Structures are given as C-alpha cells and as structure tokens.
Amino acid sequence: xxxxxxxxxxxxxxxxxxxxxxxxxxxxxxxxxxxxxxxxxxxxxxxxxxxxxxxxxxxxxxxxxxxxxxxxxxxxxxxxxxxxxxxxxxxxxxxxxxxxxxxxxxxxxxxxxxxxxxxxxxxxxxxxxxxxxxxxxxxxxxxxxxxxxxxxxxxxxxxxxxxxxx
Numbered sequence: 001x002x003x004x005x006x007x008x009x010x011x012x013x014x015x016x017x018x019x020x021x022x023x024x025x026x027x028x029x030x031x032x033x034x035x036x037x038x039x040x041x042x043x044x045x046x047x048x049x050x051x052x053x054x055x056x057x058x059x060x061x062x063x064x065x066x067x068x069x070x071x072x073x074x075x076x077x078x079x080x081x082x083x084x085x086x087x088x089x090x091x092x093x094x095x096x097x098x099x100x101x102x103x104x105x106x107x108x109x110x111x112x113x114x115x116x117x118x119x120x121x122x123x124x125x126x127x128x129x130x131x132x133x134x135x136x137x138x139x140x141x142x143x144x145x146x147x148x149x150x151x152x153x154x155x156x157x158x159x160x161x162x163x164x165x166x
Contacts, residue, residue, distance in 0.1 A: 031068020
C-alpha cells in the first residue's frame with residue numbers, strides 16, 4: 001500500500017547549488033554574476049540525472065534577465081549542453097514586455113521568482129499545460145557595503161523539478 005498519487009504540482013527532485021564567484025563586481029549586472037551559478041547547477045543536474053533539456057516543457061531561471069540568460073546559454077554550450085531557447089525562460093524576463101515597458105534587462109530580485117512561480121507557472125503545471133519543468137532559483141550574496149568596497153559578488157542557484165501530478 002503506497003501513498004496515493006499527488007495531484008497538482010509535485011516537486012519530484014531537487015539539487016542544491018554550489019556558490020560560484022567569477023569576479024563580477026558590478027551590482028548593476030546581476031545576471032552576469034548569477035549566470036555561472038545557474039550554469040553550474042544545470043550542468044551538474046543534467047550530468048548526474050541523465051535527463052536532457054528536451055525532456056522538459058520549460059527550464060526557467062529566477063532573475064537573470066536578458067543578458068544573464070544569454071550568458072547562461074553560452075556557458076552551458078561551452079560545456080556541451082545546449083539549452084534550446086524555446087525551452088528556456090527567466091522570471092525577470094517574463095514579468096515585463098521588453099519592447100513595451102522599456103526595461104532593457106528585465107526584472108531583478110527574488111520577487112521575480114515568487115510572483116511568476118506562484119501566480120503563473122504553478123497554475124500551468126496544475127492544469128497540465130506544463131507537464132514537467134525545471135525551476136532554477138538564482139541569487140547573489142552581497143550587501144550594500146560589499147558593493148561599496150568593490151568586493152566580488154558570489155552567487156548560487158538551487159534547482160527543483162516540478163511535474164504535473166495526475
């Protein structure tokens with residue numbers, strides 16, 4: 001007698017990120033600081049799980065923005081992992097219509113992940129519009145003082161797999 005199958009959105013796997021620091025000091029370019037951490041986590045996940053990006057309906061990051069997302073795809077491609085653009089998105093990019101809102105880079109901060117995941121993505125998983133997705137929460141570890149002191153900005157990215165429960 002096993003437990004009944006979960007319905008709705010089900011977290012099936014996760015992977016803790018590893019802190020990555022690549023020398024970025026510009027607090028106005030957080031996507032560049034966080035993209036290497038997201039790449040590290042995705043490379044480890046796909047390497048260890050045997051999955052491929054094509055096994056997912058969506059691979060979404062937290063708040064890399066347009067520039068950070070492009071850097072992420074370049075970093076993973078350099079290591080042999082192609083993240084097809086049609087499968088990838090970013091919560092910071094999804095919040096704004098770049099051409100209408102004149103945002104240039106997209107949204108920033110942990111609120112991007114919370115708003116998009118809770119109000120937009122989870123309902124799509126529950127309804128079955130998205131059957132399988134990877135959510136990669138991105139974050140930078142800095143303070144106003146560390147930025148003023150010119151310190152580098154370390155980052156981390158944790159991953160969860162979310163699937164449609166029947």
